[in-house]
Amino acid sequence: MIRDFFDRLGDVARAAIELTDTDSVDNKDEDGLFDPVTEADRAAERAMRALIEKTYPEDAIWGEEYGWTREGAARYWSLDPIDGTRAFICGLPSWAVLAGLIDDGNHVGGMIDLPDLDERLIGFEGETTLNGAIVETSGCRSLAEARVSTTDPHLFEGAHLDAFDRLRAQVPLVRYGLDAMAFARVATGDIDLATDVGLKPHDYDALVACVRFAGGYIGNWSGGDDLSGGDVIAAASESLYRQAVDALNG
Structure with a gap:
């Protein structure tokens, strides 16, 4: 089931990050600005890609660090192994592991995993859950x-x-x-x-x-x-x- 698979993606990403040296920071920007990437970013993406390849070998993968695999497939996984790398290298808890599932141009599933807070949101099949419990927006209209x-x-x-x-x-x-x-x-x-x-x-x-x-x-x-x-x-x-x-x- 896709919802359970998002949980597995989050678990392997967390494990990869925990086992990686988080002090190694490179700058991806070649124009003098600061666009940090760590070995933890790369390790988390490799772990998620490997699990997708094993479980859904016909799906494409588009990752921030390693690009496309099977570009052009109708269904693909969009991966941002660490969103908020600046927060990550500063020891702040707001960084996230992101995975989106796009099918025929439609966003059909998504995961926002916040490892430092042990919170995982998964949106799929019309429901969004936080650690398994259904959540809803505030409904604010003003x-x-x-x-x-x-x-x-x-x-x-x-x-x-x-x-x-x-x-x-x-x-x-x-x-x-x-x-x-x-x-x-x-x-x-x-x-x-x-x-x-x-x-x-x-x-x-x-x-x-x-x-x-x-x-x-x-x-x-x-x-x-x-x-x-x-x-x-x-x-x-x-x-x-x-x-x-x-x-x-x-």
Whole structure:
């Protein structure tokens, strides 16, 4: 069963990370910026890839560290072995292991695993669970009551920064620095809206099913469902999402 298989993926990733030297940090960026990757990232992805290859040998795999296997297959697994590597190397608990299942272009399953917190969200077949218990978003429908999170306001520039400032002015509370954990908290009802820009498919593929199957809504800053531009909003309700889009766009 796919839901049980997500648990197995999370278990092998956790085991690989625990057995790996977490002090080894490389910089993937060649333009002078800091884009860290650790041997734990690579070990976790290798472990997940090996399990997928053994269990679902016809499925494709698209991993952040090792790229594609069987690119073009209708069903594939999108892997981000450690989302929030900066948090990971700082000893913060907000990093996550992400795995998304995409079938014929549809996000049909996802896992957000938070090993340091021993929390694992799995979205599949219309339900999202946290350590096996069904969870739901808060259902919040008003920006005036919304708890909002973004990873880092310094990631916004120009028009994105102006747009986020408009959104921030309409909500009572904003928290920072949670990476994928913020989107997990939307699914569990603890945060009402999470948004980031510049996300890549590995960053959001696992989030989509977890948020949608918990009753939330996920889309882009323009009000559509194409996330490929990297500007992503996850909201507790469609009404809240639409209000956020209106705020961002003035």
